[in-house]
Amino acid sequence: MMELVFGDQYSKWQVDTCKVPAACGLSGIISRDGKVLGGNVIIESMRVIHDRGNGLGGGFAGYGIYPEHRDHYALHIMFEGAEGRSACEGMLESELEIEAAEEINTRSVPAIQEAPELRRYFAVPRREKLARESIEPDDFMVRLVMSINTTVPGTFVFSSGKNMGVFKAVGFAEDVGEFFRLEEYNGYTWIGHGRFPTNTPGWWGGAHPFNILDWSVVHNGEISSYGINKRYLEMFGYECTLLTDTEVMAYLFDLLVRKHRLPLEVACSVLAAPFWKDIDSEADPERKALEQALRMTYSSALVNGPFAVIVGYSRGMVGLNDRIKLRPLVAAYKDDYLYVSSEESAIRQICPRPDRVWAPKAGQPVIGELKGDV
């Protein structure tokens, strides 16, 4: 069970919700050649699976969308009030060299109400700050994001990677896409989410994707290991502030792949670990030893409960299911494109005749990576 404590800071963004059955909708697309697509493509895909969400959260992440600022961290921040903004900007000013700061362009959409102030900042850590502590820029940024999200009232950094951005709100995915003028951005990877929250509040920060640095996660399901995962991540300085289980998934990828340098496939086998019965019957002794070591070392990073996730990162996109496939996931190839979605129809809407469509096996990641540089 999640422990939910609502400070006053959440009151305005929170939408009243009753307990309803779960069925979030996911969709993702990557061009492995790095060809860019307008955000309208992922909106069209998500529109087909409208009924998997209930209007209490929708969102997208696009990669390759800020080529003009590709070397700067793009911070997307939501502010509930002027007080939070001024405190946050004070912190940004003292910690970062800010290249540009602007409002995130939105258009008025009747279905999207009570929007917080939405701004973005392109910035890098101040050199003297990094030198003083001899800290890596990525680690510095994670710490700053955690610090803002835990200490500044009514302020949440919801996107912090380079040349990518998360756009999310309370509403149906297609309305959220319209609101954020997604068609004006071009990316080589897009992931989308329509939310149907069950155990946690529908509020702006709780919409998917969840992001830290490079990693964005959209999720359908319920992470019953949330408590264990959260406490494990806290040991490494990650603070779960967004009141939703999925958040741990983004931090786990950052920890396992960026910090611990596990290959992506190995990180996936930590999250959706093979059952002991399958490890016991593994014929290859080297593989068996690896699987045993991973389960023992990373027992607290095992993600339990039903899940289908799509993870975006600058080099690619991953679709992954829990070990007994308690949530749907379909994948397709067409030329250099990989598609992953909760329903085949969401893929066929934007790719009527794929070369191959299949249902990935439980616990087996489907990975699409860029072939070259973009």
Next chain:
Amino acid sequence: MSKAATGREEELKSVTVDATGVYYRELNHRVRELVDEGYREIILDGVNGQRYIGDGLVDDVTIIINGVAGNDLGAFMDGPTVIVNDNAQDGVANTMNSGKIVVRGHAGDVLGYGMRGGKVFVTGDVGYRVGIHMKSYKEQVPVIVAGGRAGDFFGEYMAGGVMVLLGLGEEPPLTGDYLGTGMHGGNIFLRGPVFEDQLGKEVRQFPLDEEDRCFLEGLLEEFAADAGMDLSGVKTDEFSKLSPFSHRPYGNMYCY
């Protein structure tokens, strides 16, 4: 609408509906209107993921779906024939009572959940948890046949009916783990060998008898005709038969 309203000599009343971008509620409402107007063949073009098609219909009609059929296709259906000229998503034939669904493609997870009669033929693969909680009663015997393979939990808690996997062009094992776990009625026929470590502890392999062979031959013929496939290479002696060895696996549960 009574079945007697359409005489046998009357020409088949057919209609085509463009379902492109039509919301599922509107589409299913339209299908019911057309059935009430006496149409006996309803062709739906441009379907892409609309849910609940054919659900609860009790009439002697044929629905032809051109496109990807959405979730819960034919749920609670009692009589109609549904032909899908593409793939189908999750929950096909949920608690279906009678009629037939033919999918000329693959189908998703939880196909035939709680199914209690009628037939589902899928030319390709089927997903996880297919035929779970299927049951039969007297002449009501649900049947699922798939031309490809299936995921884990095939026939979990199965209480009756028949499931067949042909594994055309596939190597065994044709299913994932937990095959027939908790099964206490019905039969599963898999083409090729079955591996003991896949089996739930309530099922065992049994030799096919003459009745099984005869039943399979008739079924394969019907499947081949509906699927438009040549199954002359498929022999009934290639199949393994799985059945529960107890009809009351939990009979002693509360006794000690």
